[in-house]
Amino acid sequence: MASRIVRDIPFNRVEGDLEVGIEVTDGRITDAWSAGTLYRGFENMMKGRGALDGLVMTPRICGICSTTHLSAAAQALDAIAGLTPPDNAVRVRNVALMVEHMQSDVRQSVLMYMADFAQEAHGRHPLHDEALRRYAPAAGSSALDTIRETKRLIEAIGVLGGQWPHSSFMVPGGIAFAPSQAGVLQCRQIVDTFRGWYERRVLGCSLARWAAVDSGAALDAWLDESLAHRESEVGFLLRFGREAGLDAIGAGPGAFLSYGAFDLPRETAVAAPGGKLIAAGLARATTVEAFDPGRIAEDVSHAWYRDSGALHPAAGETTPYASGRAGRAYSWIKAPRYDGRVIETGPLAEAVVDRRPLFVDLVANGRTSALVRQLARLTRPAILLPAVDAWLQELLAAHGAPIVVGDGHIPDGEGCGLLEAARGALGHWVRIEEGRIAGYQIITPTAWNGSPRDAAGRRGAWEEAMIGTPVADPENPVEAGHVVRSFDPCLVCAVHTVRRRA
Secondary structure, rough: OOOEEEEEEEEOEEOOOOOEEHHHHHHHEEEEEEEEEEOOOHHHHHOOOEEOOHHHHHHHHHOHHHHHHHHHHHHHHHHHHOOOOOOHHHHHHHHHHHHHHHHHHHHHHHHHHHHHHHHHOOOOOOOOHHHHHHHHHOHHHHHHHHHHHHHHHHHHEEEEEEOOOOOOOOOOOOOOOOOOOHHHHHHHHHHHHHHHHHHHHHOOOOOOHHHHHOHHHHHHHHHHHHHHHHHHHOOOOOOOOOOOOOOHOOOOOOOEEEEEEEEOOOOOOOOHHHHEEEEEEEEEOEEOOOOOHHEEEEEEEOOOOOOOOOHHHHHHHOOOOOOOOOOOEEEEEEEEEEEOOOOOEEHHHHHHHHOOHHHHHHHHHHOOOOOHEEEEHHHHHHHHHHHHHHHHHHHHHOOOOEEEEEOOOOOOOOEEEEEEEEEEEEEEEEEOOOOOEEEEEEEEEHHHOOOOOOOOOOOHHHHHOOOOOOOOOOOOOOHHHHHOOOOOOOOOHHHHHHHHOO
């Protein structure tokens, strides 16, 4: 007779409040539910406020990715006003956002994800003692090193934007002030120091050597090539993760979405197709199609909102309704869908849509997993650092060039800001009427990845990714945690009100 156990798991070490329910049958997860449990309501708070207020309020949605929300809010107002920021403004916006991404990528990997390697559940793992030395909370050598180095890195946003988090230096048509040459030089020194540490401790090799890793076979060869590779954070992630079976769990829905990110200045040495450093698109397995924002809709059939059917976010509503159909609603996260499909977003999705050879090869060969998803996050700074360096150099060369266009007036109209946050696709849809915000809808990466079921009963991305995962101890299902954490949950961005699942 089959053994069936149902467990509710409160998650710590995530941004916000998350509970995951799992059904375990004969040692494997056979069903899963993900619930966000936190009231915020930023979308409704902004209605009736001045057109520019989103630039101040939305960065407060999240202290980790506040620059990303500011960027999306500014891009939406750029679109409404018909403004194209000048090159130096684009460079400053990009550098600040990329610095925030890099800080988040390394911190999440070491402090949130790999910290689980030090759990007692992995006590029999041959690398457990080393994991304790590296990742024990507030004591591990890698944990302390990461806190110190990423703290220094984020100072660059303070130089460019006046403060971090919750800065508001981006304005419609550009930025509010130009960094001095001394400030740009300071940023270069900060980024150069981080790059040296990242190459030495995280990659164990130069950016150029890592860029040559273009397939699963090349990844295996890289790992065997030197002690520095094996002892790096990337090397340890691979060695520990493979031994723990993380390369065999967490495949996900098999569809990947990227909005694209980091607009290229009109004159720049950075080359990329499509006018963005990171491409936009939807990939099913490794087949990429053009991204169409008109295909996005939010389903609330299993969330605690008044259900008006699946709506495009430009027409979206956020009406809390805590009396939904009995036994159906279980989360305060909406369920975004693209053409009705469940998709995942984040660094792995970016890599597949952007056609990066290593991750295209891994996905094409059926190796999508929690481990590969985390590998994409930990190695994304290797893609961003060369562009950061180039744009800082260009800022020095173009010192004194314009930083803003327009007169500050925002006409009535609608617009959206779509970009890649540290955790994936982020969108702000804004409507201005009579100079005030008449509508504001936000879809975050965690809404895409951590959504509940939709009207067709399809699970959200990380709900689906947990199915089939073996669980050694249902009282401590660390395996489910590895899968969910590989998506880097951020519940403060994704949810709007509170309901504890019964």
